[in-house]
Amino acid sequence: MTNLLDGPxxxxxxxxxxxxxxxxxxxxxxxxxxxxxxxxxxxxxxxxPTWRKVDAVLRAGGTPVVVANGAEGEPFSGKDRALLxxxxxxxxxxxxxxxxxxxxxxxxxxxxxxxxxxxxxxxxARRGTGLDPIPVTVTVAPDTFIAGEESxxxxxxxxxxxxxxxxxxxxxxxxxxxxxxxxxxVETLAQIALIARHGPDWFRSAGTPxxxxxxxxxxxxxxxxxxxxxxxxxxxxxxxxAAAGGPTAPxxxxxxxxxxxxxxxxxxxxxxxxxxxxxxxASPGAGIVRALPANECGLVxxxxxxxxxxxxxxxxxxxxxxxxxxxxxTMADLARQRARPGLPAEVARLAAMVTGRGAxxxxxxTARMIISALRTFEADVAAHLAGRCLASASGxxxx
Amino acid sequence: xxxxxxxxTACDGRGLCAELLPELLAEDDWGYPVARxxxxxxxxxxxxxxxxxxxxxxxxxxxLRLVNDPS
Numbered sequence: 001m002t003n004l005l006d007g008p009x010x011x012x013x014x015x016x017x018x019x020x021x022x023x024x025x026x027x028x029x030x031x032x033x034x035x036x037x038x039x040x041x042x043x044x045x046x047x048x049p050t051w052r053k054v055d056a057v058l059r060a061g062g063t064p065v066v067v068a069n070g071a072e073g074e075p076f077s078g079k080d081r082a083l084l085x086x087x088x089x090x091x092x093x094x095x096x097x098x099x100x101x102x103x104x105x106x107x108x109x110x111x112x113x114x115x116x117x118x119x120x121x122x123x124x125a126r127r128g129t130g131l132d133p134i135p136v137t138v139t140v141a142p143d144t145f146i147a148g149e150e151s152x153x154x155x156x157x158x159x160x161x162x163x164x165x166x167x168x169x170x171x172x173x174x175x176x177x178x179x180x181x182x183x184x185x186v187e188t189l190a191q192i193a194l195i196a197r198h199g200p201d202w203f204r205s206a207g208t209p210x211x212x213x214x215x216x217x218x219x220x221x222x223x224x225x226x227x228x229x230x231x232x233x234x235x236x237x238x239x240x241x242a243a244a245g246g247p248t249a250p251x252x253x254x255x256x257x258x259x260x261x262x263x264x265x266x267x268x269x270x271x272x273x274x275x276x277x278x279x280x281x282a283s284p285g286a287g288i289v290r291a292l293p294a295n296e297c298g299l300v301x302x303x304x305x306x307x308x309x310x311x312x313x314x315x316x317x318x319x320x321x322x323x324x325x326x327x328x329x330t331m332a333d334l335a336r337q338r339a340r341p342g343l344p345a346e347v348a349r350l351a352a353m354v355t356g357r358g359a360x361x362x363x364x365x366t367a368r369m370i371i372s373a374l375r376t377f378e379a380d381v382a383a384h385l386a387g388r389c390l391a392s393a394s395g396x397x398x399x
Numbered sequence: 400x401x402x403x404x405x406x407x408t409a410c411d412g413r414g415l416c417a418e419l420l421p422e423l424l425a426e427d428d429w430g431y432p433v434a435r436x437x438x439x440x441x442x443x444x445x446x447x448x449x450x451x452x453x454x455x456x457x458x459x460x461x462x463l464r465l466v467n468d469p470s
Contacts, residue, residue, distance in 0.1 A: 318431040
């Protein structure tokens with residue numbers, strides 16, 4: 001497969017043009033038609049059909065703004081940084097393609113501190129080539145978990161603090177400066193740059209009929225060679241783990257989709273697709289796969305992540321400010337075997353209580369991850385209530 | 400039909416809305432409004448629209464809105 005990480009991928013413009021050539025120019029109907037035929041979905045985690053978002057911005061009328069979102073606050077994700085390091089020109093091609101098709105006059109690239117210099121160098125290299133008819137402003141995202149949330153990205157490129165906003169109106173209707181705004185993850189834009197060159201059929205040659213194309217996966221944890229790999233949707237877990245050098249120990253579970261994702265048993269034949277993961281309460285999200293070895297306690301790891309997420313609350317919404325620390329603390333009691341009657345039920349009650357009650361999905365994602373842990377580590381929940389831990393009993397160290 | 404929208408970035412849990420609309424809203428462990436019937440943006444039946452409007456007007460944080468649903 002020739003894809004996102006294909007070619008020399010050294011970040012240089014000359015090698016990019018040698019390998020990929022200059023991008024075509026599409027008008028708005030052509031772009032929408034190609035994205036619709038390709039079935040591309042957003043690669044930032046939510047998986048929304050890209051053509052619908054583009055179409056919504058078009059329907060809103062006026063002069064829109066396009067934002068490339070490379071803020072990657074998720075600690076287990078490295079794919080946006082990898083893409084911006086190795087293939088920045090695919091991202092910038094996609095940004096220009098979308099901005100030109102929509103008739104935008106301004107474009108933004110919003111990215112974490114680690115990628116900003118590389119992106120600026122790539123933009124400098126493109127000066128005078130005619131590749132960037134629409135000026136691109138680079139905004140550096142703060143190193144916070146929620147900085148990449150769509151409305152936080154809009155706020156940040158508008159010069160405000162990078163925190164989520166109440167969605168009175170859709171961002172596609174009123175985003176940056178009140179203009180209709182298209183916010184797309186940088187991987188989505190790179191995919192657009194490839195689809196415009198090679199067509200929807202080429203894109204559909206990978207993945208499943210319902211979830212076409214490839215995605216970037218960040219595989220980490222108990223694997224030999226952690227890093228970013230590219231695979232088609234529907235890839236089996238075993239293949240992804242093998243692409244990361246194979247496991248370093250027997251695995252008991254994987255966290256799929258990251259800190260806002262879901263735990264699932266580490267079955268080699270587990271299919272990584274929205275359809276296959278939905279019954280487990282998980283989704284591929286932004287392509288994160290974290291392998292948990294058999295001798296590490298999943299409840300302890302879940303409590304650690306919950307504590308981190310409680311600390312990353314933006315501090316705006318009452319249910320999240322109050323609920324996440326309580327939820328994380330209750331989860332920690334379970335992890336540390338501070339048993340009391342009804343402890344798992346209390347975790348579940350708090351998770352349900354915070355869900356849907358914030359300006360963004362931070363409480364929802366946190367609750368979902370915790371609920372999936374109670375299910376996946378069900379046997380260890382029972383053991384913890386009895387003062388034991390199955391993972392440490394299997395030779396692990398109780399941390 | 401219409402539904403209640405809470406701007407969580409503005410709500411500070413004063414509790415007036417839950418007092419005025421006990422049919423739709425309760426208070427969570429910290430006094431923030433929580434919908435009784437599981438929906439995060441509770442549907443407001445016709446006979447409660449007037450009192451819902453009053454709750455919107457009286458919210459000291461201007462955090463509550465009554466949004467008309469397209470029929």
